[in-house]
Amino acid sequence: MAASNYSLKVNRDLLDPKFESYRLSLDAIPTYNVELDAAVEEVKLTDTQYTLEHMRAFGMYNYLHLDPWYEDSVLFVDCKGRVLSLTVTLDTALGKPREVYRFIADPSQGDSQLCASLSLTSATWAALSDGAGRLYLLRTGKRGNSSHMKWEPLFSEDMGEPFTILHSVSHVQDGVHTMEVLLLRVQKDLQETKGSGYFVSLEWISVANSAGQGQEKKYEVRKRRVLRGKSVPHYAAVEPKGTGLMVASEKPFVFTRVDGCPVEQVDSEPMEMEKTDHIYFWLQTAEDITLCVRMPEGVTKEEVQFKLTGDSISIGVRGFPAVLEGQLYASVDPEASAWIIKNQKSLEVTLQKRDEGPVWPELVMGDRRGEYVMSSEQAALLQDRLAYLTSEDLNGNPDVDKPPCNSQELEDCDGFPEDSFSLTHFSGELLKPTQVVNLGSHQYLFTVDVNPCDMPCLCLRHDVDALVWQPRPDQPSNMWEHIATFNALGYVQASKRDKKFATCAPNFSYASLCECLRRTFIYRQPSPVETVLFNRKQGRQIGQVAKQQVASLDSDKPILGFRATNERLYILTSSHIFVLKVNNN
Structure with missing residues (x-):
């Protein structure tokens, strides 16, 4: 039995598309230490x-x-x-x-x-x-x-x-x-x-x-x-x-x-996610998406099983597993979408985007079995935009002090994570993977224990945000549940070149990053403000503000350990334990 390809289902109620930024707070963080x-x-x-x-x-x-x-x-x-x-x-x-x-x-x-x-x-x-x-x-x-x-x-x-x-x-x-x-x-x-x-x-x-x-x-x-x-x-x-x-x-x-x-x-049962033949092709405009799915030749309209909601799609043939199923990258309008059978061997689907304009990087979340087809107009526009980055010469204007990069000199850490980066569930009885999630560009950030009776949660980067996922092994249909979001943390942590550890409070009230030496960054969830604030550009009142705080330890020794509770941050060096009182609940 081959492992099934699975996609992470984002809970959009936990996302904040209107999140602007973290505001730096100069409030002091009480810090104590034990030698x-x-x-x-x-x-x-x-x-x-x-x-x-x-x-x-x-x-x-x-x-x-x-x-x-x-x-x-x-x-x-x-x-x-x-x-x-x-x-x-x-x-x-x-x-x-x-x-x-x-x-x-x-x-x-x-x-x-x-x-x-x-x-x-x-x-x-x-x-x-x-x-x-x-x-x-x-x-x-x-x-x-x-x-x-x-x-x-x-x-x-x-x-x-x-x-x-x-x-x-x-x-x-x-x-x-x-x-x-x-x-x-x-x-x-x-x-x-x-x-x-x-x-x-x-x-x-x-x-x-x-x-x-x-x-x-x-x-x-x-x-x-x-x-x-x-x-x-x-x-x-x-x-x-x-x-x-x-x-x-x-x-x-x-x-x-x-x-x-x-x-x-057993090599005769490759995982579905490793198949290279594309089973569907898709292209898009600012308003809609056209999807073409391969179907058994001679399939009739009565045999097609098609289900579309605002956030998900399922396409298959009666009596067989679904050919394409999962969560769409963004919302569509089911009432304005339609499908037809073409040449008795493919299904053509037109999906109306609910939000016009944004380009979808993928159709079904985590599904790599499709090929994106770009129109000639889109290709020409993309080429014009990127022309300044290219040159017909291999090294048109070499810098003597900074010679061009040789790919053979790159280390493993210089490369971008491969497409094989995955989250896999193994059966202890079968000794084989049963479900696989292709994480692709979803960078791993940290692991945190939220409930000691459950498995540890893992935090992944999705676009600019950081999403916390709770494994649910007793729920095969929803084995990884999105339970919390840290707005823009995926983007923020990428700028911390000296970052060593990352973590968050078990109640998700804040996330924190620490560098190799001294500095710790705290990012709090948005909270109501006591005074009236207005966004000058948009002219609207701001009801919540997310704060960023920075703490610097009185130590010149490398940080060896870093953990967070709902109220405190614990930082370990070779000679001291530092306790930072983050919340006063």
């Missing part, structure tokens, strides 16, 4: 870890971990192997971080040692990696400020090569407690002769307890599944019940091994 008695365990990349994937996986690692089950509680690991927890209840009386667990580092790893990583599995469990290849599953008890319980290791095992933990979940079925842990490695392929010679490995491990009566329950590995790809995923998470996996990456992943045995790869 650490030992440095954070920061691992520097070695000479052998030189690729872009090493930098993405380990060089940009967020060393600060937010506890989604307990508000305003953060954790990190220091150079002594201590897991430290800080819970803030009163900003002006910050206490020292409290030790909850300590492990002994393995010095034999040498240059292959990675940063220690932590994942809060549930309200009472956590997964920990020591950076040397050992995985710990810890019973934490109820965490938070009132709890001073030391964490208890109930599982500890060497998993081979060093790894970092991307995600973990805990679930109980038929009285058996199981923890699903997702591990990331960047490994050397000795048989690879092209490129960097490295590949990315995701290992999905299931650890469960034995259910014997009258015996002490012991946790052991029940299943190990390995996926392989060529790029570090921007997003990877296990479903709450451990039945599937979601991965967003620039290059595809495939299952290669299960419990040490290779998985057979």
Whole structure:
């Protein structure tokens, strides 16, 4: 069974087409800090870890971990192997971080040692990696400020090569407690002769307890599944019940091994999104769109199944799956649209744009199976507009100090994301992708935990905005739900050349970006203004204003961790934790 091509359905009620800009606010942000008695365990990349994937996986690692089950509680690991927890209840009386667990580092790893990583599995469990290849599953008890319980290791095992933990979940079925842990490695392929010679490995491990009566329950590995790809995923998470996996990456992943045995790869079932033959052609004017869809020869009007709403379209033949189905790029007028059968083998549809003028970059959101046909007038106009950018000479006016760019000198990070950038849902039973979203130009921005009982949300750039998507694995027809929008954040963050981390509050009251050193930018959602303001150009009253604030830390050390709660921002350096009081609710 081939994976179905899926498109993200934007909730237009959450978009604000009239949003103008963020207004800089000079209001001071109260900032507090705690000095650490030992440095954070920061691992520097070695000479052998030189690729872009090493930098993405380990060089940009967020060393600060937010506890989604307990508000305003953060954790990190220091150079002594201590897991430290800080819970803030009163900003002006910050206490020292409290030790909850300590492990002994393995010095034999040498240059292959990675940063220690932590994942809060549930309200009472956590997964920990020591950076040397050992995985710990810890019973934490109820965490938070009132709890001073030391964490208890109930599982500890060497998993081979060093790894970092991307995600973990805990679930109980038929009285058996199981923890699903997702591990990331960047490994050397000795048989690879092209490129960097490295590949990315995701290992999905299931650890469960034995259910014997009258015996002490012991946790052991029940299943190990390995996926392989060529790029570090921007997003990877296990479903709450451990039945599937979601991965967003620039290059595809495939299952290669299960419990040490290779998985057979079936090449006869390519994913629909990889087909190159166009099944429809379309062209547009300022007022309407003409669509031509290939249909089985001899199809009759009675056999055609056509459904059109203001925002979506579905075209098919009775008794077969829809040929074209999905959300339109923009709204149309169904009453003014029509379709006819041409030459008994194609369906021609005329769609009337509801808003005249704007050019559609695509017809159906995320669908790459169509070809856009440009009229001769449009092509001539486009050529005239772009003529000043071209020259018949390869290098008509060379600059001695700035020689022309050689494409062979470009690094991986200089290229534009490929069309294969996709969000994929894998079935844990079939070990195959079931639904694929072609993200294309939708740049990944950040991941955030909104509800700890659900999968983490991912934030993507759509045009100039940043849209937050909540995975819904229990809803196959609407597996990714648009739940929040940060106006113009996609455009704003692109100008921050020194940006290192990005995040938002779980209640979406603000989004924030931080640079490698000192500066943090806060972008608040529009809120009512107390005074009367008017737009001078448009002559209309402004009822809401979105504010931008900038905070600068009193520190010259690189920022290693960055997390947000509804009220506070937490920033970690090697020697301090800074707490910024963003909201006073």
